[in-house]
Amino acid sequence: MTQKSSVRQMIGFITDVTRWSLSGGIGYQLFLCLLVVFMMLGVFAYLVQWKLGLAVTHMSDIVSWGFYIANFTFLVGVAAAAVMLILPSYIFKDKDFHHVVIIGEVVAIGALVMSMTFVFVDLGRPLQGWHILPIIGLFNWPSSLLTWDILVLNVYLVLNMSIPAYILYCHYNNTEPDPRKYRPFVFISIFWAFGIHLITAFLYEGLPARPFWNNPLMGPRFLASAFAAGPALITVLLVIIHNTTVFKIPKQTFNKLRLIIVISAIINLIMLFSEVFKEFYFPTHHSLSAEYLYFGLDGHNSLVPWIWTAISINIIGTLLLAFNPGKNRPLLLLPACILLFVGIWIEKGIGLIVPGLVPSPLGEVVSYAPSWVEISIALGILALGMFVVTMLLKPALIIEHRFKSEKPS
Amino acid sequence: MGFLKNKSCRQQITDEHRPCQDSGRREFLKKAVKAAAIGGTAVVTGCQAPGLLGSKEEFALQFQEYFKAHYRLMTEKERDATINRLERLAKLQKNVDVQISSKEAMPGVLFGYGFNVTRCEGYMECVSACVRENNLDRKSNTQYIRIFEMEPGQMTPDAGKGKFFNEVPVDGRFYMGAQCNHCDNAPCIKACPTKATYKEPDGIVVVDYDWCIGCRYCMAACPYYGRRFNWNEPVVPVKEITKKQHYLGNRQRRRGQMEKCTFCVQRTREGRLPACAEACPTGARIFGNLLDPKSEIRFVLENKKVFRWKEELGTDPKFWYFID
Numbered sequence: 001m002t003q004k005s006s007v008r009q010m011i012g013f014i015t016d017v018t019r020w021s022l023s024g025g026i027g028y029q030l031f032l033c034l035l036v037v038f039m040m041l042g043v044f045a046y047l048v049q050w051k052l053g054l055a056v057t058h059m060s061d062i063v064s065w066g067f068y069i070a071n072f073t074f075l076v077g078v079a080a081a082a083v084m085l086i087l088p089s090y091i092f093k094d095k096d097f098h099h100v101v102i103i104g105e106v107v108a109i110g111a112l113v114m115s116m117t118f119v120f121v122d123l124g125r126p127l128q129g130w131h132i133l134p135i136i137g138l139f140n141w142p143s144s145l146l147t148w149d150i151l152v153l154n155v156y157l158v159l160n161m162s163i164p165a166y167i168l169y170c171h172y173n174n175t176e177p178d179p180r181k182y183r184p185f186v187f188i189s190i191f192w193a194f195g196i197h198l199i200t201a202f203l204y205e206g207l208p209a210r211p212f213w214n215n216p217l218m219g220p221r222f223l224a225s226a227f228a229a230g231p232a233l234i235t236v237l238l239v240i241i242h243n244t245t246v247f248k249i250p251k252q253t254f255n256k257l258r259l260i261i262v263i264s265a266i267i268n269l270i271m272l273f274s275e276v277f278k279e280f281y282f283p284t285h286h287s288l289s290a291e292y293l294y295f296g297l298d299g300h301n302s303l304v305p306w307i308w309t310a311i312s313i314n315i316i317g318t319l320l321l322a323f324n325p326g327k328n329r330p331l332l333l334l335p336a337c338i339l340l341f342v343g344i345w346i347e348k349g350i351g352l353i354v355p356g357l358v359p360s361p362l363g364e365v366v367s368y369a370p371s372w373v374e375i376s377i378a379l380g381i382l383a384l385g386m387f388v389v390t391m392l393l394k395p396a397l398i399i400e401h402r403f404k405s406e407k408p409s
Numbered sequence: 410m411g412f413l414k415n416k417s418c419r420q421q422i423t424d425e426h427r428p429c430q431d432s433g434r435r436e437f438l439k440k441a442v443k444a445a446a447i448g449g450t451a452v453v454t455g456c457q458a459p460g461l462l463g464s465k466e467e468f469a470l471q472f473q474e475y476f477k478a479h480y481r482l483m484t485e486k487e488r489d490a491t492i493n494r495l496e497r498l499a500k501l502q503k504n505v506d507v508q509i510s511s512k513e514a515m516p517g518v519l520f521g522y523g524f525n526v527t528r529c530e531g532y533m534e535c536v537s538a539c540v541r542e543n544n545l546d547r548k549s550n551t552q553y554i555r556i557f558e559m560e561p562g563q564m565t566p567d568a569g570k571g572k573f574f575n576e577v578p579v580d581g582r583f584y585m586g587a588q589c590n591h592c593d594n595a596p597c598i599k600a601c602p603t604k605a606t607y608k609e610p611d612g613i614v615v616v617d618y619d620w621c622i623g624c625r626y627c628m629a630a631c632p633y634y635g636r637r638f639n640w641n642e643p644v645v646p647v648k649e650i651t652k653k654q655h656y657l658g659n660r661q662r663r664r665g666q667m668e669k670c671t672f673c674v675q676r677t678r679e680g681r682l683p684a685c686a687e688a689c690p691t692g693a694r695i696f697g698n699l700l701d702p703k704s705e706i707r708f709v710l711e712n713k714k715v716f717r718w719k720e721e722l723g724t725d726p727k728f729w730y731f732i733d
Contacts, residue, residue: 053664054623055549055641064628064638124623124638124665127475131603131622138479138604138620146602146626208722209596209632361634362555362587363567 013172020395032390035383042380045373046121054124058371062360067370068122070349071378074229075115075385076153076200077222077348081230082108082160083193084260090186096253102396103241104234105164108193110389111230112157117381145203152196159189168396171403197222204356211286213356221271222348227264229344231257232317232337237389239330247397254328258321265318265340272311272347292365293355300358302367307351314343467501470494480617480656481607492656499661503647510655512678514611520672520727521612522686523695523709524586527733530691531556531577531584538688542651542673543659546643553637553670554588554685565718586694588685589614589635589670590718590726597627597636606667612699612727613672615657623665632719633726636669672696699727 022032049056059066085104089097120126131137132150141147163182170177201222204213235257242249279290291297296304317340326332359365370378477483477491492509499507536554545551557569559582566587578584591614597606598614605620606627628636642664654660655675662668673683677696681687686694697704709715713731 053639053641057640059640061628061634061637064625119624122624124625124667125621125663128620128622131479131605131620138482140602140604143599144602144626146600146624150602203626204629207596207600207630209630357629359567361567361632362557362571363569364571 009173010169013169016172017395020398021391024394032387035387035390038383039380039387042377042383045376045380049121049373049377056371056373058368058374060366060368062364062366063354063357063368065122065353065357066368067350067374067378068118070353071381072115072118072122073200073204073352074345074349075111075118077197077226077344078230078233079108079111079115079153079156079160080193080197080223080226081234083190084227084231085234086186086193087190088256090183091190094256096250096256100234100238100249100253102164102168102400103237103393105160106389106392106396107230107234107237108160109157109392110385112153112160113388114381114385116153116157117384118378121377121381145199145206148199149196149203152192152199156189156192156196159185159192163189164396168399172399174403174406194223197226204352209361210289210356212289213352215275217271217275221268221275224264224268224271225344225348228261228268228318229341229348231261231264232341235261235337236334236341239334241393241397243330245397247401251328254333258324258328258333261337261340262318262322265314265321268344269314269318272314288359289355292358293351297359298365300365300367302369303351303354306346310343310346310351312343313339314347317341317343464501467498470498470501474498474619477619479604479620481604488656495656495660503650505647505650505652507650507652507654507660509660510653510675510678512655514609514613515678516610517698517700519612519699520591520677521697521699521706521710522591522672522683522728523706523713523715524728524730525691525693525695525733526583526585526730528691528693529556529584529586529689530693531558531573532690534688534690535586535685535694538684539670541649542676542684543671544643544645544651544654544661545637546639546641546662547646547649548641548644551637551639551643551668553635554586555634557585557587559583559585564716585730587633587718588728590633590724590728591670591672592633593725593727594723596630596632596722596724600626600630602626606669609657609674611678613657613674613677614669615671615674616667616669617657618660618662618666618668621666623667625667627667632722632724636667639664639666639668 024032057066057068082104085097085101088094089101120129123129132139132147134141139147141151163185166182167177198219201219204210205215205218208214235254238249238254238257241247276290276294279287280294283291288297292300293303293307295301317336317338320326320332320336321340324332354368358368474491474494478487480488483491488511492511495509496507499505533556536552536556539545539554540547540552543553545553555566555571557566557571558573558575558577558579559566559569561581561583563569566585569585591612593608593612595606595608595614598608601607602624603620603622605618605622606614606616608614623638625638628638639662643662645661651659653675655671655678658671658674673681673685677683682696683694686696695705695709697706699706699710701707709731710729713733715729715731717726717729719726
C-alpha cells in the first residue's frame with residue numbers, strides 16, 4: 001500500500017465517520033438538538049460561575065468539595081467498568097462480549113470526558129491550569145495523589161480511544177486487525193482500569209484529616225460499586241441499541257452482564273454493611289460523619305432521605321437482578337439496572353463526598369445542596385458525555401455491522 | 410455594663426480602621442500631587458471609565474503576570490519585576506501605594522507559636538487584628554483564627570462552641586483558639602498538585618497565591634481547618650488596606666485562590682510579632698524562634714505543660730497549647 005492511498009483511506013474514514021455520526025432520522029436529529037440545548041445551558045451556567053466565582057455554588061470553606069467532585073468520582077467508576085467487557089472479550093475470547101466490547105469502550109470515553117470536565121469546572125482558576133502540566137508547570141508527582149489521578153485518567157483516555165480506533169479502522173477497510181499490534185495495549189488498559197479507580201479512591205483514602213474517607217475499604221468498594229454501576233449503564237444502552245438500530249445484541253450477552261452486575265452489587269452491599277457495622281456498633285468521634293449521613297446531626301439531616309433512598313433502591317435493584325423474575329425481559333431488566341445505577345450514584349457521589357467534609361475539623365456541622373449553577377453545569381456535562389457517546393457509537397456500530405455482514409461466517 | 414471589657418465581639422471586626430502608618434507631611438504632599446495629576450488627566454480625557462479589561466497598561470501588566478513562574482523558581486530580578494507589576498496594579502486598580510516585600514527567611518530561625526489556654530478570655534482581639542493586618546475578605550467575612558468557648562472537660566477546639574454571642578469571659582468556661590498549625594509534616598503540602606503551597610526555611614507554610622489553581626485538595630487534607638478559599642473576589646475597603654505587604658503574606662488575593670495564616674510573614678521577618686500575638690490583651694499568645702534558647706517560646710516549651718492538637722496524626726505542628 002502506498003503512502004498516498006493510505007492517506008486517502010484515512011481521509012475517507014474520517015469523512016465517513018463524521019457523516020455517519022451526524023446523519024440520521026428526525027428523532028436522532030431532535031435528540032442531538034436536545035443535547036446541544038442542555039450543553040448550552042451548562043455553558044451559560046459556567047459563564048455565570050466564571051463571572052462571579054465559585055461563590056455561586058453552595059460550597060463553602062467547610063463543604064469545600066460538592067456536586068462536581070461527587071460526579072467526578074462516580075464517573076471514574078463508570079469509565080473503569082469498561083474492563084468488565086474488555087477482559088472477557090479480549091483475554092478469554094468471549095464471543096458474546098466481543099460483539100459489544102466497542103460499546104463498553106465508547107461508554108468509557110464518554111465517562112472520562114465527563115469526569116475530567118467535572119474536575120475542570122471545579123477549579124477556582126482554570127486559566128492557570130497550565131501550572132499543573134509537567135515540564136512547563138510544576139507537577140507534584142509522586143507526592144500528590146491528584147497528579148497520579150491526572151496521569152492515569154489521561155493515559156486511560158488515550159488507551160480507550162486508540163485501541164478501538166485502530167480496530168474500527170481495520171474493520172472499515174475490511175481487514176482483520178493485527179492482534180500483535182493492539183493486544184499489548186489491551187493488557188495495559190485492563191490494569192489501568194483498576195488503576196484509575198483505585199487511585200481515585202486513594203485521593204480520599206489518603207487523607208487522615210477525614211476519618212470518614214481514611215478507610216482501607218474505600219478502594220475495593222469503589223471497584224465493586226463501579227463494576228455494578230458501569231455494566232448496569234451498558235445494559236441500558238444495549239437495550240436501547242437493540243431496539244432502535246439494526247445492530248442486534250444476543251440474549252446471552254444480557255445474561256452474562258447481569259451476572260457481573262449481581263456479583264459486584266452483592267460484594268458492594270457486603271462492604272457497605274461492613275462499613276455501617278464499624279461505624280455504629282461502637283460509635284467513636286470518627287463516626288460523626290456516618291451519623292450525619294444516615295441519621296442527621298445537630299438538626300442537619302438533608303442527606304438522610306438521599307442515603308436511605310440509595311440503599312433501598314440498591315437492595316431492590318440487586319434482588320431484582322439476582323432472582324431475575326423477568327427472565328432478562330427489558331420490562332424488568334431496565335428498571336432494575338436504572339435503580340442500581342441511581343442508587344450507586346447517590347451513595348458514591350454526594351453520599352461519599354459531603355459526609356467526608358462534615359463535621360469540619362473544628363466540629364462544625366452544615367448542610368449542603370447543590371445550587372442551580374452546579375445543577376445546570378452538571379446537566380450540561382451529562383449532555384456533553386451523551387453527545388460524545390452518541391457521536392462515537394453511531395459510526396462504530398455502522399462499521400461493525402458492515403464488517404460482520406460482509407464477512408462470510 | 411462593662412462593655413469595653415466584656416465584648417461580644419464577633420461582629421466588631423471592621424468598625425475601626427487603623428491609622429495610616431507612615432502618614433506625614435511628605436506623604437500628604439505626595440498624595441496631593443498625585444491626586445492633582447489624576448484629576449488633571451481625568452479632565453483632559455473626559456474622565457472615561459476604564460474599559461472592559463481596564464486600561465492598556467493594566468492589561469499589559471496582567472498579561473505579563475499570567476506567564477510568571479512559581480515564586481520559588483524566580484530569580485532575584487524576576488521577583489523584583491513581579492513586585493513592581495503588583496505594586497503598579499494596586500495603584501491602577503485601587504489607587505493605593507502598597508509596598509510588597511520579598512524578604513527571605515532569616516538564617517537560624519524556625520518560628521513556633523504557643524497558645525495559653527489558661528489566659529485566653531475570648532475577647533477575639535486577635536481575630537480582628539488578623540483580619541485587618543492580613544487584608545482578609547470582608548465580603549465573606551474570612552477569618553484565619555477561630556476562638557472556641559469550652560466547657561470544663563473539653564480539651565480540643567472541635568469539642569467547643571465556635572459560635573457564641575455572649576459576653577466574655579463566662580465563669581466556669583475557658584477559651585481555645587484554632588488556626589493554621591504550620592505543621593512540620595504538613596498534609597496540605599503533600600496534597601497540593603502544583604507545589605503552590607510549601608514550607609519556607611523558617612518553618613512557615615505559605616501559598617504562592619498566583620501559582621494556586623484552586624483545586625482545594627489542600628483544604629480537604631488539612632486536619633486543622635487552617636486554609637481559606639476565595640469563593641468570591643475578595644473585598645477590602647481601600648481605607649483599611651494594610652500597605653506594608655509581603656509576596657507570600659498579606660498582599661491582595663484574587664478570586665479562586667487559596668490562602669492561610671502565614672504567621673504574619675510581613676511582620677515576623679522584620680522581627681515583629683504576628684498581629685494576633687501583638688493584639689492579645691491577656692498575653693495568651695506567645696511567638697518566637699524555636700532555635701533561640703533564650704526565646705519566650707522555648708521557655709514555654711521547657712517550663713509549661715504543653716500539648717499539641719491531633720498529635721496522633723503525625724503532622725508535627727509548630728503550634729502548642731499550654732496551661733499555666
